[in-house]
Amino acid sequence: MxxxxxxxxxxxxxxxxxxxxxxxxxxxxxxxxxxxxxxxxxxxxxxxxxxxxxxWGLVWAALLVVLSRQWPQVMAVLRQPKxxxxxxxxxxxxxxxxxxxxxxxxxGRTLDASLGYYLNPLLNMAAGAWLFREKIDWAGKIAMTLAAVGVLLQTIA
Known part of the structure; x- marks a missing residue:
């Protein structure tokens, strides 16, 4: 059975x-x-x-690889120099x-560091559009605009 x-x-x-x-x-x-x-x-x-x-990040990653039984995939990647x-x-x-x-x-500059993390996706989207000619749809443009306004307001506050 x-x-x-x-x-x-x-x-x-x-x-x-x-x-x-x-x-x-x-x-x-x-x-x-x-x-x-x-x-x-x-x-x-x-x-x-x-x-x-x-x-500790390496320990956790190794644990996840072991638990998910993905060592063969990891070893395949490790055999590729590029x-x-x-x-x-x-x-x-x-x-x-x-x-x-x-x-x-x-x-003591946690807010500055956080602002950098908030700004990073904006730069990634701009780089994708500029370097890779990715098209940004209307939702992406709205998200970028809102994020840019947030960064601007936090910067001048």
């Missing part, structure tokens, strides 16, 4: 799970500056905090981004 396959999740339950995951991620991200500040008050410098972030080069470049860039954020938070 064979076991019957598990029923597929409904689109509504998938949407709820995605919403819950998104809210959870934003809650974590909202508390991260407090953790960085506390670590700084305890004597940890930005490089030590960055090291912890990198090491892909590894792009991954190394992206790792260097995100490490610079993280370190800048940690330094800003530990210097």
């Amino acid at each position: 064979s076991a019957s396959p598990a029923p597929a999740a409904s689109p509504a339950s998938d949407a709820r799970a995605a919403l819950a995951a998104g809210v959870f991620c934003y809650l974590i991200w909202g508390f991260v500056p407090l953790v960085f500040q506390q670590m700084g008050h305890q004597g940890a410098d930005a490089w030590e905090i960055m090291g912890h972030r990198a090491v 892909v590894l080069g792009w991954l190394a470049l992206s790792a260097i860039l995100i490490a610079g981004n993280w370190t800048t954020y940690i330094v800003a938070v530990n210097d």
Whole structure:
């Protein structure tokens, strides 16, 4: 006798799970500056905090790969030098981004760092339109306008 396959999740339950995951991620991200500040008050410098972030991020990523049984896919990627080069470049860039954020938070400039994160999607959309000739639809233009107004208001406040 064979076991019957598990029923597929409904689109509504998938949407709820995605919403819950998104809210959870934003809650974590909202508390991260407090953790960085506390670590700084305890004597940890930005490089030590960055090291912890990198090491524990690697541990969690490895755990997710193990739990999802995706080692074959990871190994296939690791055998491609060109892909590894792009991954190394992206790792260097995100490490610079993280370190800048940690330094800003530990210097008491959390609002400035947050403004940079708010501005980043605007720059990404503009770069996509300019460099890759991507078309921005009306919803994207409205989103960019609202975000730009928000950045402007926060900058002059």
